[in-house]
Amino acid sequence: MTEALRLSGVWLTFPAADGHLDILKGLDFSAATGESVAIVGPSGSGKSSLIAVAAGLERASRGEVTLLGERIASYGEDQLAKLRRGRVSMVFQSFHLLETMTAFDNVRAPLEIARLDRVDARANDALEAVGLTPRRLHYPGQLSGGERQRVAVARALASDPALVFADEPTGNLDTESGLVVADLLFSIAKDRGSTLVVVTHDADLAARADRIVHMRDGHIV
Numbered sequence: 001m002t003e004a005l006r007l008s009g010v011w012l013t014f015p016a017a018d019g020h021l022d023i024l025k026g027l028d029f030s031a032a033t034g035e036s037v038a039i040v041g042p043s044g045s046g047k048s049s050l051i052a053v054a055a056g057l058e059r060a061s062r063g064e065v066t067l068l069g070e071r072i073a074s075y076g077e078d079q080l081a082k083l084r085r086g087r088v089s090m091v092f093q094s095f096h097l098l099e100t101m102t103a104f105d106n107v108r109a110p111l112e113i114a115r116l117d118r119v120d121a122r123a124n125d126a127l128e129a130v131g132l133t134p135r136r137l138h139y140p141g142q143l144s145g146g147e148r149q150r151v152a153v154a155r156a157l158a159s160d161p162a163l164v165f166a167d168e169p170t171g172n173l174d175t176e177s178g179l180v181v182a183d184l185l186f187s188i189a190k191d192r193g194s195t196l197v198v199v200t201h202d203a204d205l206a207a208r209a210d211r212i213v214h215m216r217d218g219h220i221v
Helices: 047-054 077-084 103-113 119-129 145-157 175-191
Strands: 003-016 019-032 036-040 062-067 088-092 163-167 195-199 211-216
Touching (some): 003 195, 019 047, 036 047, 036 175, 047 062, 047 163, 047 195, 088 145, 103 119, 103 145, 119 145, 145 175, 163 175
Parallel strands (some): 036 211, 163 195
């Protein structure tokens, strides 16, 4: 089975008053193509830092990151953006929708930026998949928290990405809305053959993944 992602001996270190602070400590991690992996652990264990480094949003201080078959250590921002465009998506706890755009335009805009084909059809299909066709022309302020996160899921998956990172995707939602979003995220990613890496404190959400990885103090344990 091919790998969508590999971190080998990765350290993430920041300057601190007493010299330096190690966030990730020689970490090894991989995710196979089409696999879903949940990353769990206490706050401050390095979960979000792992996916930030994996996605190229943070630079590893040491070690090697291989993203979709490409070693990205020497990549500039333009190269990283080109590699991720249409192929790597993210879902965040706080939605990150543009308030001045409708649900449809929030989903459509990244497709247009990635210069994909059939952008309108893809956006409509993604909104239909998350059950929001009747709300497609509503603005984020007119949607509930659960609906906004469903738009975020639609946006992340509309391009049929190879890899999806989700950082506490149900963290801001009530139990019922969280269950709906989790169902959609896992089912749509599976249907589209996307690799899914999810950071979560939610044991029920983690249990949906093919594999659960536990982190503590910057290590996988």
